[in-house]
Amino acid sequence: MKWKELKRKNKLFFEEMRKVDPYFFDKMVQGQEPELFVLACSDSRVSPSVITQMPLGKLFIHRNIGNQVNEHDESFSASLYYALKHLKVKGILIIGHTHCGGIDAAVNGNNEEALKPWLKGIRESFKNEDSTLMCTSQLSKTNVLKQVERLQAHAIYKELGQHVPIIPVVYHIENGKIEHIDYDGNAIALDM
Ligand SMILES: [Zn+2]
Numbered sequence: 001m002k003w004k005e006l007k008r009k010n011k012l013f014f015e016e017m018r019k020v021d022p023y024f025f026d027k028m029v030q031g032q033e034p035e036l037f038v039l040a041c042s043d044s045r046v047s048p049s050v051i052t053q054m055p056l057g058k059l060f061i062h063r064n065i066g067n068q069v070n071e072h073d074e075s076f077s078a079s080l081y082y083a084l085k086h087l088k089v090k091g092i093l094i095i096g097h098t099h100c101g102g103i104d105a106a107v108n109g110n111n112e113e114a115l116k117p118w119l120k121g122i123r124e125s126f127k128n129e130d131s132t133l134m135c136t137s138q139l140s141k142t143n144v145l146k147q148v149e150r151l152q153a154h155a156i157y158k159e160l161g162q163h164v165p166i167i168p169v170v171y172h173i174e175n176g177k178i179e180h181i182d183y184d185g186n187a188i189a190l191d192m
Pocket of ligand 1: 041042043065066067097099100101102103
């Protein structure tokens with residue numbers, strides 16, 4: 001991919017947006033009122049706005065490897081705080097996904113120095129499980145449910161988010177579908 005290609009695509013983007021609504025960017029300048037705070041993996045195949053076809057302004061997104069809630073992660077904590085305190089989001093969507101390289105690296109004992117501290121956090125999600133017996137779908141489900149637990153225990157959520165529902169989902173890379181998981185780990189009909 002070349003810079004020229006990005007530039008060309010960007011031109012198509014802003015021209016199309018202006019064609020649909022000549023005041024679109026003026027409205028963007030007025031501010032944002034996203035309905036959901038989204039935590040997703042950094043994986044290039046899991047862009048939340050793309051897989052849900054949500055327009056700009058709808059999703060306030062935080063991404064990291066393995067879609068982790070980590071109370072020591074200042075970047076995540078700041079995003080969570082801002083989303084709850086100032087944007088007053090109506091829900092928190094945690095998007096796990098199948099074939100996650102971050103989870104694979106964590107459970108298969110990747111030892112690269114620069115990744116170690118982060119993978120340790122992911123590995124802790126599986127400390128009570130036999131991850132060797134789990135398929136990619138079970139791994140992502142277990143991981144996303146662990147993040148729900150961590151979020152419920154997060155000081156900022158406890159202070160500002162008690163009334164805000166947490167919606168755990170797994171995005172299936174192999175077919176593009178989002179599966180809504182209940183807190184007991186069962187797949188449920190999508191009713192967001
Ligand atoms: Zn991932």
